[in-house]
Structures are given as structure tokens and as C-alpha cells.
Amino acid sequence: MLYWFFYIPLTAFVIIALVTTPTSILNQSVQPFRLDAGITEERLYEKVSDYSPILGTQYGTLTDQFDKNAALLLSDKRYAYKISAGQKAYVANKEFYEDAVPLAPIRYNRYTITKMFTSNGKQIPVTIDQVYPKSYEKIQ
Amino acid sequence: MSSLSRNRRASVPDIILSPTFTTVIALGLVGLIILSSIYKLGSSTEFEKQIFSADIALLADSLYAVRPDVNLIIEYPAPTQFGIKIEPRLVTVYQEKPEDGKSFWYNEDKAYQFKYGAFPPKRKTPKITFFKQGNTLGVLTTNINTATPYCEIRPHQKTSARIDYPAIAGIGQQPVDVATGNVQITAQALQGNPTATLYVNSNPESAQLACQIAQALFEEFPMEGYAIIPLNPELLSPDDPRLKTAQNQNIAVFIELTLPAIDVQAKAGISQAVATGVKDFV
Numbered sequence: 001m002l003y004w005f006f007y008i009p010l011t012a013f014v015i016i017a018l019v020t021t022p023t024s025i026l027n028q029s030v031q032p033f034r035l036d037a038g039i040t041e042e043r044l045y046e047k048v049s050d051y052s053p054i055l056g057t058q059y060g061t062l063t064d065q066f067d068k069n070a071a072l073l074l075s076d077k078r079y080a081y082k083i084s085a086g087q088k089a090y091v092a093n094k095e096f097y098e099d100a101v102p103l104a105p106i107r108y109n110r111y112t113i114t115k116m117f118t119s120n121g122k123q124i125p126v127t128i129d130q131v132y133p134k135s136y137e138k139i140q
Numbered sequence: 141m142s143s144l145s146r147n148r149r150a151s152v153p154d155i156i157l158s159p160t161f162t163t164v165i166a167l168g169l170v171g172l173i174i175l176s177s178i179y180k181l182g183s184s185t186e187f188e189k190q191i192f193s194a195d196i197a198l199l200a201d202s203l204y205a206v207r208p209d210v211n212l213i214i215e216y217p218a219p220t221q222f223g224i225k226i227e228p229r230l231v232t233v234y235q236e237k238p239e240d241g242k243s244f245w246y247n248e249d250k251a252y253q254f255k256y257g258a259f260p261p262k263r264k265t266p267k268i269t270f271f272k273q274g275n276t277l278g279v280l281t282t283n284i285n286t287a288t289p290y291c292e293i294r295p296h297q298k299t300s301a302r303i304d305y306p307a308i309a310g311i312g313q314q315p316v317d318v319a320t321g322n323v324q325i326t327a328q329a330l331q332g333n334p335t336a337t338l339y340v341n342s343n344p345e346s347a348q349l350a351c352q353i354a355q356a357l358f359e360e361f362p363m364e365g366y367a368i369i370p371l372n373p374e375l376l377s378p379d380d381p382r383l384k385t386a387q388n389q390n391i392a393v394f395i396e397l398t399l400p401a402i403d404v405q406a407k408a409g410i411s412q413a414v415a416t417g418v419k420d421f422v
Contacts, residue, residue, distance in 0.1 A: 015170060019177040030190040032198065039198060040247075042205035047249075051292045053351040054340075054368050056209040065294060075229035075245035136244075 037111035037130050044070065044083050044128050045115065062119035062126065078139040079132045085117065086124040093139065100131040108133055189222060189233040189242035196224065197231040197244035203270060203277045204249050211286040214270045223261035224268065226279055235261060251293055254278040274355055287365050288358045291351035299323050299391060301418045308411040312402060315381045318414055323349065324392040325414060326385055332398035336366040339382050339394040350393045353417030360409035361399065
């Protein structure tokens with residue numbers, strides 16, 4: 001009885017753990033969500049910073065091309081972002097964003113950052129909110 | 141009766157050999173499974189391919205995250221046993237065929253043109269060079285000029301410009317109007333190191349046009365640098381050739397170009413650059 005109901009299941013459990021644990025650890029190393037989100041944040045903040053051919057990038061000053069510059073040419077990666085500056089906002093992959101935000105962080109990873117920008121002499125917060133699935137996949 | 145009781149007792153082979161045999165078989169099976177999975181894990185290249193595809197795709201994303209007016213070159217040490225295919229919004233790393241490889245995504249940007257590339261497996265070069273130059277970035281295949289300007293694409297008023305090619309043929313120390321219409325472009329060519337100074341008036345679209353012309357000049361000549369300088373008409377003397385540009389309320393640019401030689405070839409390059417700059421702007 002002990003043989004069939006304890007030792008064999010225990011052996012099977014140990015084998016499964018030995019086989020699957022290294023695989024899942026290695027799989028985690030190719031899910032660089034934090035890095036991906038960090039790079040996207042930098043990209044978007046560059047895009048919404050004012051740029052002048054004479055003075056270069058004006059960090060901390062919001063561009064008047066916000067609506068145009070906030071849109072990236074997205075790949076098939078299943079993720080979404082929302083960038084908002086005061087009353088203005090742009091959402092990429094809106095459907096996925098609306099589905100994922102209420103379920104984060106349980107079913108989805110969510111990364112949010114806010115920086116203060118100046119626009120027309122006023123300080124406004126510019127927030128980037130990104131949502132990713134728990135494992136990278138192609139958007140449907 | 142005694143024969144019956146003898147049959148009930150287990151023999152020595154039954155007590156020792158049978159369980160031992162079963163245990164050896166079971167342990168052997170377990171050992172084989174474990175060794176086989178370790179070997180599969182160790183010899184598998186799936187994770188390497190996935191890691192490299194993610195790394196290269198994130199590097200492509202990072203190029204876009206750099207300040208727009210900064211140009212750079214990055215050398216990436218890529219493993220030679222894998223083939224790498226960098227195509228629109230996707231990086232694939234494979235061993236034999238791209239279909240069997242691992243992919244990762246990167247986003248593009250309308251403001252830039254990405255140069256894609258493909259590197260076969262078992263190649264000699266162990267690195268891939270990425271670059272960012274002006275409004276172009278991606279895989280480096282030719283020399284780049286790290287001083288190339290970046291120009292932001294912005295909506296602007298409808299413009300009509302006619303390039304005056306005969307005027308360009310006469311370009312020299314005396315400034316000449318090289319374009320007419322509702323866009324005014326005046327140019328002057330002097331001998332010296334290849335640099336360009338573009339003076340603009342207070343109309344913000346003048347700076348945009350100047351940027352496009354500067355970018356086009358970098359395509360035609362091995363320029364060492366450029367500058368876009370705003371003009372204040374109140375600070376210019378009446379005989380300053382730039383005064384007309386400064387006082388113009390419409391789009392106006394004054395180009396002061398220095399080149400090693402102002403010959404026929406240089407003039408052809410100047411006319412091409414002005415035409416390209418205007419075309420890209422309009």
C-alpha cells in the first residue's frame with residue numbers, strides 16, 4: 001500500500017519537478033517585461049518631448065504634436081499602453097488595454113510611470129501606463 | 141500436511157531477487173528519464189535562440205529611445221552558429237531555417253526609416269553593427285556620417301517652390317536666390333571645410349525647411365557639421381545679405397555653404413540637395 005500510494009507518487013513528483021523546474025526558470029529569463037516596459041517608457045517620453053531643429057530636444061516641455069507622436073507603429077506583440085498628458089490621452093491596442101487593466105496585476109503585468117512636463121507655462125503630469133500578459137504572445 | 145505448509149513459505153529467490161530486480165528496473169528507468177531530460181536541456185538551443193531574439197529586438201527598440209538629435213553606432217556580438225533575420229517589427233534567430241527559429245517583436249516609428257538585415261548561420265563575422273543617423277536607423281551596411289541632422293516631420297502650410305537651377309549654376313561668394321514661390325531660399329558658397337550654416341527667420345517652418353535641406357546636404361557631401369541659426373532683423377546691418385531672409389514673414393532660409401571646391405560637381409550637388417530638401421519638406 002505504502003509502495004503504491006506513497007513511494008511511486010513521490011518518485012513521479014520528484015522526476016516531474018527535476019524535469020520542469022529548469023525549463024520554467026529558463027523560460028522566465030526570456031520574459032523581460034520590466035526591461036521592455038522601461039524601454040517603451042523612454043521611447044514615449046522622447047516622442048512627447050518638444051523638439052526644435054535649432055535647440056534640439058527640450059526635455060520637460062510637452063510637444064504640440066502629442067496626438068501624432070504618441071502613436072508608435074506597433075508589432076504583433078500582445079500588449080497595450082496608454083499615454084496621457086492632462087486632458088489628452090492616446091491608447092495603443094485599446095481593446096486589450098480595457099480588458100487587461102481591471103485584471104492586473106493578477107492576470108496581467110502592469111507598469112505605470114508619471115513625469116511632470118510643462119505645457120503653455122503650466123505643469124502637467126504625463127503618465128505612461130503599460131499592460132503585458134504574464135507570458136509574451138502574439139496579438140489575436 | 142507438511143507439504144502444504146512448505147508451499148506457503150516464500151523461497152529465497154522470491155524474498156531477495158524479485159524485489160531487487162524490480163528496484164533496479166525502476167531506478168534504471170528513473171535514472172534514464174533524468175539523464176535524458178538533462179541532456180535535452182543541455183543540448184537544446186531553444187533558449188539561446190529565444191534569448192538572442194529578445195535581446196536584439198530590445199536593442200532595436202532602444203535605438204528608437206535615444207535622443208533624436210544623437211547619432212550612434214553599436215556593435216552587437218551575435219553568435220555565428222545562428223542565423224538572424226531582422227525584418228519589419230520582428231527579429232528571428234534560427235539554426236537551419238527561419239521557420240524553425242525563435243522570434244521577438246519590436247515597434248517601429250513613422251519618424252524613422254529602419255534598415256533591415258539578414259545574417260545567415262555559420263557566417264564569419266561575429267558581430268552585427270547597428271546605427272542611428274538622422275531619421276534613419278537599423279542595421280549598418282555603409283559608412284554613416286554621425287553629424288547628420290534629425291528632422292521632425294510636422295504639418296505645415298501648403299508651399300510651392302520652384303528651384304532656379306540656372307541661379308545655382310552661378311552660385312559663389314555672392315548670395316543668389318535659388319528657389320522662388322512662397323518659399324525663399326538664398327544660398328552662398330565659399331571655399332573651406334564642408335560645413336553648412338542655415339539662417340532662418342522667426343517663422344518656425346523655416347527651421348523645418350532648413351533641417352530638410354541640411355539633411356539633403358549631408359547626403360550629397362561629406363559634411364563635417366551644420367548649424368541652424370535664427371536671425372533677428374533688428375540686429376543686422378542694412379547691407380547684410382541675410383536681412384531679406386530675416387525680414388521675410390514667410391518661409392525663408394539663407395544657406396551659407398563652405399566646400400573644398402565650388403566646381404561643377406559641387407554645384408550639381410547643391411542643386412540636388414536643395415531640390416531634395418524642398419521635396420521632402422513639401
